[in-house]
Amino acid sequence: MKLRIEEVFDRALAEMNKGRPIDEILKEYPDFAEELKELLSFAQFLDTMPRPAPTEVAITNTIMQVKEMRKKEKAPFIKPLIIFQTPLVRAFAIIVLIVVISGISFSSSLHAMPGEILYPVKTFAEKVQYTLATKPAHRARLKLTFALRRTEELMWIFERKSIVEKNLVSSMLDETDGAFHFALSLPEHEAQDILKHIAEINQTQSLTLEKIKERACACDTVVINEALNKCLKRCQHLEGMLNLQPCPCGGDSCTCW
């Protein structure tokens, strides 16, 4: 099989490096002699090229830089930052941050009043709380908490702006109705407890409405009276359900409880 020039050059070079004269090697490969002679001479020239050595200063400088780099890697304050570079830890840190920020916002929003920046957060948190609650008793208690909040908010707005916020009035009554609705689906011993609580809230709402009625604009009287009537009906209904004594005042209203 005829040898390729690459193979011939490699073999000839190996023999030349062993100390065999070029002319003698070329005789073995007459077909390639002309090209080989030039290539081997050039390879010989390449072999004579100096192997430069670096200066001791350059080596020492690099070793100093290496030591400096190692020191920085070992520095205690850098390590936590390096840990945060892994994607998993970074994702975890972001999740923790979101949870912490949400927690702070939710807890701060608890005392927010209508018109304040955090009030939408408060109502959103209430919706989330209500959605997460699965048991009817829990939902009923939540509705009562929300009803009480709306009552306080109604009074807060009236005291500052002397207006009756109609949305709050209806929301206050709806939340109480909702609690009542859930109470009806509960076993008797649990229902009694909730109904007593509803009666207390109902009384608070009636008192609040009476207070507002005293100072409210005549244009709001219709809304307030309607709400008071609803409270009265609810009170009578609750009296029957809880076997409570009739109102001691003997009047139509039971707000003197």
Next chain:
Amino acid sequence: MPENPSINIENEESLNEIVNRAKRGDEVALEQMCRYLYKKLYSYVFYRVRHYEDAEEVTGEVVLKIVKNLKKQKGNFYAWIYKIAGNAVIDYFRRFNKKAETSYEDLRQERASEEKPKELLNIDRLKQGLAQLTKDQADVITLKYMQEYSNEEVARIMKRSVGAIKVLHYRAVRSLREYFKRMGYEIKD
């Protein structure tokens, strides 16, 4: 710790031992490894960059990169260090916006520097010649002639077959020879 630890790296096995010790945090081994690698890689980088002073800078960068990534290193150590060195040379040309091809200005200056000692003149001419070759061809020349590796060792470093290295070697020597002829450079001492 000794100020200037002596280097006793006779073969690949002793280098591997030192590298493993350096990976485990042995400072003496790390310094020995850095000294050895600097000297080993310097001549490789020297023939690949244009300026004498740049060779030390680039070699220093290569050694720093090796130390920085030492713990992550797997597989053939030589293949890995020459890969880093090769990339550093490419970065060097990118960074300074230098082209590997010899410009007319370089050649003009080369012709005007006849008063240079013969040895330095040959180094400059070889550097220019290497810049005309492909990266693989230039790698084969520097690894075989400046680093004195065998075909088998070059094949392992470049992750190619021995046959491919022989072809690259032949083509590289032929191209360099043609370049010297074309430029009218004398190769006799």
